[in-house]
Amino acid sequence: xxxxxxxxxxxxxxxxxxxxxxxxxxxxxxxxxxxxxxxxxxxxxxxxxxxxxxxxxxxxxxxxxxxxxxxxxxxxxxxxxxxxxxxxxxxxxxxxxxxxxxxxxxxxxxxxxxxxxxxxxxxxxxxxxxxxxxxxxxxxxxxxxxxxxxxxxxxxxxxxxxxxxxxxxxxxxxxxxxxxxxxxxxxxxxxxxxxxxxxxxxxxxxxxxxxxxxxxxxxxxxxxxxxxxxxxxxxxxxxxxxxxxxxxxxxxxxxxxxxxxxxxxxxxxxxxxxxxxxxxxxxxxxxxxxxxxxxxxxxxxxxx
Numbered sequence: 001x002x003x004x005x006x007x008x009x010x011x012x013x014x015x016x017x018x019x020x021x022x023x024x025x026x027x028x029x030x031x032x033x034x035x036x037x038x039x040x041x042x043x044x045x046x047x048x049x050x051x052x053x054x055x056x057x058x059x060x061x062x063x064x065x066x067x068x069x070x071x072x073x074x075x076x077x078x079x080x081x082x083x084x085x086x087x088x089x090x091x092x093x094x095x096x097x098x099x100x101x102x103x104x105x106x107x108x109x110x111x112x113x114x115x116x117x118x119x120x121x122x123x124x125x126x127x128x129x130x131x132x133x134x135x136x137x138x139x140x141x142x143x144x145x146x147x148x149x150x151x152x153x154x155x156x157x158x159x160x161x162x163x164x165x166x167x168x169x170x171x172x173x174x175x176x177x178x179x180x181x182x183x184x185x186x187x188x189x190x191x192x193x194x195x196x197x198x199x200x201x202x203x204x205x206x207x208x209x210x211x212x213x214x215x216x217x218x219x220x221x222x223x224x225x226x227x228x229x230x231x232x233x234x235x236x237x238x239x240x241x242x243x244x245x246x247x248x249x250x251x252x253x254x255x256x257x258x259x260x261x262x263x264x265x266x267x268x269x270x271x272x273x274x275x276x277x278x279x280x281x282x283x284x285x286x287x288x289x290x291x292x293x294x295x296x297x298x299x300x301x302x303x304x
Contacts (some may be wrong), residue, residue, distance in 0.1 A: 002242065005153070008127065009098070013032045014304075015302050016302055016304065017302070017304040018301065018302055019300060019301055019303045020298045020299065020300045020303060021300065022296075022298065022299045023297050025296055026296050026297070026298045026299075028296065029295040029296025030296075031294075032295045032297050033292050033295055034090075044065060047301060048062070048063060048066055049062070049063065050062065050063040050064075051059075052234065057148050059303065061091070062091065062095065064099055066093075067096055073194070075219070078227060080126040087264050092123055092275065093273070095271050095275045096272065096280050096281070097272075097274050097280070098276065098280050099280050105155075105156055105158060105159065105283070105286060105287060105290060106156060107121055107157070108228040109181075112152070112180035112181045113150070113151055113152065113181055113182050113184065113251065114148050114149070114150065114151075114157065114176070114181055114183050114184070114187065115148070115149050115151050115167045115183075115184045115185070115225040115251060115254055115255040116146070116147070116149075116176075116183060116184070116185045116255065117145040117146075117147060117149075117185065117186060117252075117255040117259065118144050118145060118147070118149050118188075119144070119145055119147075119257065119259045119263075120142040120143070120145075120164070121143050121144075121145050121161075121268060121269060121270050121282070122141070122142055122269040122270070123141045123142065123143055123270045123273075123278065131193055132274050138274075142164050143161055143162070143163065143164070143260075143270060143275070143278055143282075144161070144163065144164050144166070144190055145254060145262075145282055146157055146159065146160040146161075146162065147162075147259065147262075147286070148176065148246045149254065149255045151184075151251045151252075151254040151255070153291050153293070154224065154254070154257070154258060154261075155290050155293065155294075156165075156286040156289060156290055158176070159282060159283050159286045160279075161275075161278055161279045161282045161283075173190055176197075176198065176201055176202070179250075181205060181208070182205055182206040182207070182208065182209050183198055183205060183208070183209075184207075184208040184209070184249065184251060184252040185208075185209050185252065186209070186252060187209065187210045187211075187212060188208070188222065189214050189222070190209050190210065190211055190215065190228075192218070192226075192228065194207070194209065194230055195226060197209050206227065207227050207228075208247050208248070208252070210229075210231070210240070210243070210244075210249065210255055211231050211232050211235060213301070215228070215232055216232070217229045217232055221233075221247075225285070231243070231247075234246060238255075239294055258289075261288070261289060261293075262285065262289060265288075265289060265292070266285040266288070266289070270282065
């Protein structure tokens with residue numbers, strides 16, 4: 001049931017109870033998440049120093065794999081006692097802004113259901129410093145993280161970080177470039193441009209987005225109804241709750257679970273200062289989360 005639908009009587013509704021059916025496997029996965037095992041392959045050692053390019057100017061001292069490792073593990077090199085040069089903070093901040101990632105997010109094998117949503121991540125800048133020194137109302141700054149998630153496995157398939165000036169609807173295209181399957185999203189993505197963008201990339205993909213309360217059918221609804229026209233008609237026949245059950249809209253909430261997992265494990269803010277470096281930071285964070293969830297996830301069922 002949607003939260004708004006039950007809001008007046010939510011305090012009277014008992015909390016649902018779930019039972020995890022794979023405790024043994026899930027407990028082992030949790031132990032592996034807390035275990036830190038680091039190994040450095042000979043290939044990584046050879047690639048630590050970048051190859052000579054023959055171009056004019058001073059060559060870089062560290063390869064991209066060094067910067068990416070530093071983003072993930074910070075000062076782990078000193079802890080391991082390896083005799084390898086480590087980039088300083090200035091080099092790390094400068095190179096991470098133009099890093100070409102070697103760790104890609106997971107690519108789906110075949111058509112799968114995809115749920116899309118976005119959430120805000122706080123960034124720290126001059127606003128917090130001025131507030132601490134001079135007082136007054138702080139100026140909060142945010143970035144918007146857009147995720148495409150596989151609801152079955154919880155894997156993050158695509159991630160895009162933007163400013164708050166760009167709306168959710170304008171960011172549907174990039175996350176779907178490598179994905180072929182049905183797409184679900186909330187009402188913020190409603191509109192013909194979204195359906196058109198999905199159809200251009202995957203003509204046969206189903207789009208499950210609740211139309212707004214003011215939505216009206218298109219001019220061709222009588223002769224050639226679009227997916228959005230069909231959703232509007234079904235909403236009028238069955239109501240919003242009936243429509244959600246008919247199209248399986250409840251699975252869309254699993255993308256919110258992915259955002260909760262991101263903010264608990266990684267944090268609710270970004271440490272990098274520039275947008276280009278923040279994009280790299282968010283993408284690496286998603287790759288780390290995928291690595292953790294691949295170790296094991298709970299399988300639960302509702303019991304009450």
